[in-house]
Amino acid sequence: MKVLITGAGGFLGRALTRLLIARGDAVIAFDTALGVLAAEFAEDERFVPCPGDITDMANVAQAMLTYRPVAVIHCAAIVGVASSLGSPTLVMRVNVEGSLNVMEAMRLAGTPRLLHISSEEVYGPFLADVIDETHPLDPIMPYGISKAAVERLGRTYRALHGIEVIHLRTSWVFGTELPRNRIPKNLLDAAIAGVPLHLSCGAQTAIDHTYIDDFACGALQALDLPRHPYDVYNLSSGRSATLTEIIGHIRELIPQADLSVGPGAYRFNDQVEAVRKGALDIGRARETFGFNPAFDIRAGLHAYIDAKRARP
Ligand SMILES: NC(=O)c1ccc[n+]([C@@H]2O[C@H](COP(=O)([O-])OP(=O)(O)OC[C@H]3O[C@@H](n4cnc5c(N)ncnc54)[C@H](O)[C@@H]3O)[C@@H](O)[C@H]2O)c1
Numbered sequence: 001m002k003v004l005i006t007g008a009g010g011f012l013g014r015a016l017t018r019l020l021i022a023r024g025d026a027v028i029a030f031d032t033a034l035g036v037l038a039a040e041f042a043e044d045e046r047f048v049p050c051p052g053d054i055t056d057m058a059n060v061a062q063a064m065l066t067y068r069p070v071a072v073i074h075c076a077a078i079v080g081v082a083s084s085l086g087s088p089t090l091v092m093r094v095n096v097e098g099s100l101n102v103m104e105a106m107r108l109a110g111t112p113r114l115l116h117i118s119s120e121e122v123y124g125p126f127l128a129d130v131i132d133e134t135h136p137l138d139p140i141m142p143y144g145i146s147k148a149a150v151e152r153l154g155r156t157y158r159a160l161h162g163i164e165v166i167h168l169r170t171s172w173v174f175g176t177e178l179p180r181n182r183i184p185k186n187l188l189d190a191a192i193a194g195v196p197l198h199l200s201c202g203a204q205t206a207i208d209h210t211y212i213d214d215f216a217c218g219a220l221q222a223l224d225l226p227r228h229p230y231d232v233y234n235l236s237s238g239r240s241a242t243l244t245e246i247i248g249h250i251r252e253l254i255p256q257a258d259l260s261v262g263p264g265a266y267r268f269n270d271q272v273e274a275v276r277k278g279a280l281d282i283g284r285a286r287e288t289f290g291f292n293p294a295f296d297i298r299a300g301l302h303a304y305i306d307a308k309r310a311r312p
Pocket of ligand 1 (some may be wrong): 006007008009010011013030031032033052053070076077078079080094098117118119120170171172173174179237258
């Protein structure tokens with residue numbers, strides 16, 4: 001199978017590229033910057049570096065028409081609530097206009113399937129501790145609004161042009177290559193380095209954290225399903241953990257860890273308060289394509305520590 005991955009050089013794109021190539025598929029790696037991937041697969045003919053910008057329609061159309069992939073996994077975006085606040089115009093340009101370019105290029109090339117990596121941020125404040133895909137979409141930050149807009153536009157491309165656009169709403173994915181200073185990565189890195197870290201707030205905020213390997217396996221299961229009965233799936237661990245619980249787990253795994261968290265809601269970069277969160281119900285992904293995450297929060301933290309110590 002020949003798959004084009006936008007944002008292949010990023011955190012999730014890299015994990016997907018590695019899995020696809022390991023099982024014998026070819027990857028057209030589209031990104032403005034491929035970083036470590038380019039060197040990692042320099043000798044592998046199944047890896048095709050394709051530098052380009054999704055906001056440039058000519059770049060995207062050329063890639064799609066030249067390589068004619070059977071599917072696209074669309075990861076390229078300006079990512080995260082915090083980064084979207086400082087640059088909402090850029091977020092809309094890259095996330096919405098860039099996604100439109102991808103869908104439009106697919107229409108031109110006749111590419112049948114798009115897997116868009118969406119986000120739980122499309123839901124806005126969770127109305128319950130566990131929510132499924134029927135929960136109302138009420139995003140309040142530019143990042144979530146951009147992702148919800150892409151979901152709606154995906155439906156238009158499906159209805160008008162027959163492209164099968166599937167949205168995977170994932171939660172907070174973590175792994176050693178996460179490029180953002182975010183929980184639980186910052187806590188784990190501090191504990192491993194033996195330095196104290198005290199977060200001013202967020203003790204009771206419960207968030208569904210997904211370990212990178214589970215995300216990547218689930219996304220490929222969705223990619224492999226011949227026909228999808230739904231166009232949107234939650235893809236996460238299916239369980240939430242509070243920061244207090246996470247710190248407790250890290251202390252068990254690294255007894256000398258000097259970590260603490262203050263009360264109140266979690267704030268991005270200590271500034272913007274996160275909306276009410278919880279767990280994503282993953283029953284639909286489980287029943288439809290057999291998604292079965294292997295890492296609960298403790299196992300994910302453990303795997304992170306092992307991976308970090310193996311490759312500091
Ligand atoms: N990591 C998470 O926790 C998480 C959670 C929910 C959803 N997502 C979604 O998953 C996708 C991947 O996220 P990530 O964590 O790998 O982010 P990342 O920042 O590591 O990767 C994004 C990649 O997109 C590329 N990119 C940015 N603008 C581009 C442009 N104009 N043209 C081409 N490439 C461009 C970047 O160079 C980068 O390699 C994003 O769509 C994100 O919204 C991520």
